[in-house]
Amino acid sequence: MNWRSEHIWIELITGSRKISNFCWACILFLGSLGFLLVGTSSYFGRNLISLFPSQQIVFFPQGIVMCFYGIAGLFISSYLWCTISWSVGSGYDKFDRKEGIVCIFRWGFPGRNRRIFFRFRIRDIRSIRIEVKEGLFPRRVLYMEIGGRGDIPLTRTDENLTPREIEQKAAESAYFLRVPIEVF
Template sequence: MIEFDESNWQIKLLGNNQFQNYFIPIILLFGGIGAYSYVGFLSIFSMKTIQKVGIPTFNAQTFSLLSYGSAALVLGGFLLFSVLSNIGAGLIKFEKNNQQITLAFKGYPGKNERLFFSYNFRELKSIKIVYTQSPVPRQGLFLVLEGSREIPIWSGQDVSKFPRSESFITNLGIEMNLNIEIVYNN
């Protein structure tokens, strides 16, 4: 998700902590717990509850369920951690007075928890909007720096946001005297 604020000339990136991002990690965690603990782990020790249900003792199937359950627990835990810590949230601010572009993002905890970049307008060649019309329409926003370096700002498939983002970038280019490129790919 993305929010454009023309009064302050900034772009807010909402990050990973959104309602729809909780579904897959929770499904993976419940599936991993079921495969790992109930079928995989309990069959190794041949608990009496297993004999009542009819799950066979340890064999190749229980070993694979143990492996898949472990992988689902690790992947589900990692995805849930990413959602809860709101990875990717950030702010891109265009400051006309200082002739600066400031990019600040939230990363994974540790050494790179806060990612902060600052560029001068002289380093900025253009702001590029890329439209891709393959099976699913996509739009991408990029900062193009000297030396053909491209910094991705945002990429989305929500067609309803395309006019708003294009309007914001166009007005930003006029206000800050920046070059705008619009590229159509099929």
């Protein structure tokens, strides 16, 4: 969702609360729970899951390995659920031509640096840069080049934008900020 007026442009960033992350967290949780239940049912010799008879899986070594994979999967699943609940990576980009200020805000992991906030003047922006790497895994990222601070990405690296979309976004940003576009 974006909000735009003549002098202010606010672009909201979704971060880790994407549908794909929800799907992967659910799949990983259910799969690892299944592995853990099959491993523990082989230990107890009782069917905790009716799909697999516990007599077919010997506890040592198959049951131990399945328990290990189940526990490891639960840890990874809990990590995904935590990043989703903390909304890591979400935030906003605010461009204010009237004040001459750009604000970039993102939520990080809990701790001292949970809030990531950059603020700088529009006149410090040198250009909007498009980085394109084609091949088996194409990568198209939009950066804002700032004098003395380096490059700040405006799009996520995992965001699969088409060449037309990245060009349009770069053109809109460059036009609004009145800076040139560079392509690498």
